Amino acid sequence: MKQKFYKGRFIFIPFGVAAFLSLISYVVMLLWNNLLPGILHVGIITFWQAMGIFILCKILFGFGKGGPRMGGAPWMRKRWEDKIKNMSPEERELFKEKMKQRCGGGRWGQKDNWGNFQSENVRATE
Secondary structure (H helix, E strand, O other): OHHHHHHHHHHHHHHHHHHHHHHHHHHHHHHHHHHHHHHHOOOOOOHHHHHHHHHHHHHHHOOOOOOHHHOOOHHHHHHHHHHHHOOOHHHHHHHHHHHHHHHHOOOOOOOOOHHHHHHHHHHHHO
């Protein structure tokens, strides 16, 4: 049973991608045709034009890479790199522990003394 599923999934993946692209294109077409003619006084578009706009936006603005998991915008990554470079090894370890508690290791919504980072940091270096 599993072998059939694994072989068959490669047949369904293109259909799934095509269905997803069609759904997104339809939503883009509906939003464009219902919002923009009244706001910007532009003409209505067809389904295929909406698909072209969606694909063009994905090419120009990316395919979802570099989101919050990847560190965000380049200016934000640079800012964090500068902050981390200026930390001592003890401060880095404390920062890593706090990030694990807050993001990776703890439960969602857990606020474990994040506001006291600076005061703990000062105590650790003294």
